[in-house]
Amino acid sequence: xKSALDNFxxxxxxxxxxxxxxxxxxxxxxxxxxxxxxxxxTDGNLASHLKALExxxxxxxxxxxxxxxxxxxxxATENGRKAFRMxxxxxxxxxxxxx
Amino acid sequence: MxxxxxxxxxxxxxxxxxxxxxxxxxxxxxxxxxxxxxLVGACLxxxxxxxxxxxxDYGDHYVNEEAVVLQLxxxxxxVLVLSLSTGILLTVRKAKIKxxxxxxxxxxxxxxxxxIPLVTGGILILIxxxxxxFGIIAPATLIFYGLALVAGSHYTFTDVKWxxxxxxxxxxxxxxxxGFGIFFWTIGFGVLHIIYGSIMHFRYDK
Numbered sequence: 001x002k003s004a005l006d007n008f009x010x011x012x013x014x015x016x017x018x019x020x021x022x023x024x025x026x027x028x029x030x031x032x033x034x035x036x037x038x039x040x041x042t043d044g045n046l047a048s049h050l051k052a053l054e055x056x057x058x059x060x061x062x063x064x065x066x067x068x069x070x071x072x073x074x075x076a077t078e079n080g081r082k083a084f085r086m087x088x089x090x091x092x093x094x095x096x097x098x099x
Numbered sequence: 100m101x102x103x104x105x106x107x108x109x110x111x112x113x114x115x116x117x118x119x120x121x122x123x124x125x126x127x128x129x130x131x132x133x134x135x136x137x138l139v140g141a142c143l144x145x146x147x148x149x150x151x152x153x154x155x156d157y158g159d160h161y162v163n164e165e166a167v168v169l170q171l172x173x174x175x176x177x178v179l180v181l182s183l184s185t186g187i188l189l190t191v192r193k194a195k196i197k198x199x200x201x202x203x204x205x206x207x208x209x210x211x212x213x214x215i216p217l218v219t220g221g222i223l224i225l226i227x228x229x230x231x232x233f234g235i236i237a238p239a240t241l242i243f244y245g246l247a248l249v250a251g252s253h254y255t256f257t258d259v260k261w262x263x264x265x266x267x268x269x270x271x272x273x274x275x276x277x278g279f280g281i282f283f284w285t286i287g288f289g290v291l292h293i294i295y296g297s298i299m300h301f302r303y304d305k
Contacts, residue, residue: 015108018112019112019115022112022115022119023115025116026115026116026120027204031204034200037200038115038118039115088112091105091108095102
């Protein structure tokens with residue numbers, strides 16, 4: 001029981017962070033507004049979770065302009081993908097152990 | 100953490116990965132209707148070309164008169180516009196029911212990826228038409244439409260890829276058998292759409 005939990009990534013303890021990571025792993029990149037609609041969360045909430053993931057170096061931010069509107073897109077880093085895989089593996093192990 | 104929690108967590112991850120990467124509000128019903136429009140259009144075209152007396156002796160008839168070509172062109176445009184507007188309308192409705200945005204990153208990618216083969220094919224066909232190669236229409240429309248479906252299928256249901264492959268195959272066969280254009284068109288745009296529309300309707304529209 002204990003050993004499986006060791007692999008759990010603290011950064012993914014929060015559900016929204018894990019959801020953000022799922023989207024970024026499945027897509028090359030994703031912009032802030034689409035992410036907000038997909039997860040139905042508020043601006044502030046999403047921004048703070050994105051900051052946390054950025055701090056872990058799991059995602060990178062790319063800021064640009066679409067015409068005059070700022071357009072911020074996010075992409076998963078190699079580190080982030082690896083961490084996501086490990087976390088899923090840990091979840092899987094936990095299920096196996098309990099069987 | 101409970102078993103139940105882990106399963107729901109994994110489920111939500113899987114759902115999000117799929118929903119973010121693929122546009123799943125595409126309506127199957129609109130495929131069926133597009134097929135029906137195509138069948139009606141093909142019947143009209145058939146009578147226009149062969150008259151009411153014509154049997155199944157296609158090969159002898161070739162379309163040359165400009166008036167008839169113009170009328171055929173008109174039918175094709177009407178079928179296309181009707182199919183597209185039905186498709187857009189039903190897809191918007193389905194997206195609303197599912198609470199998904201119609202204009203999202205995956206629908207954008209779907210459209211761009213389909214537009215490239217479609218526009219290329221459309222222009223090529225127009226150029227060949229202007230040079231008098233009427234026989235190219237049926238095979239070329241089927242092939243380029245099939246290529247567009249295969250290209251777009253990465254961003255929506257994978258079944259679309261198979262529909263695309265069947266359309267391409269049909270187009271290639273049509274290219275070998277000039278004179279049977281309307282026949283292959285009817286199968287490709289009519290029958291195949293109805294079959295695939297039904298499959299998608301019963302599998303995903305619920």
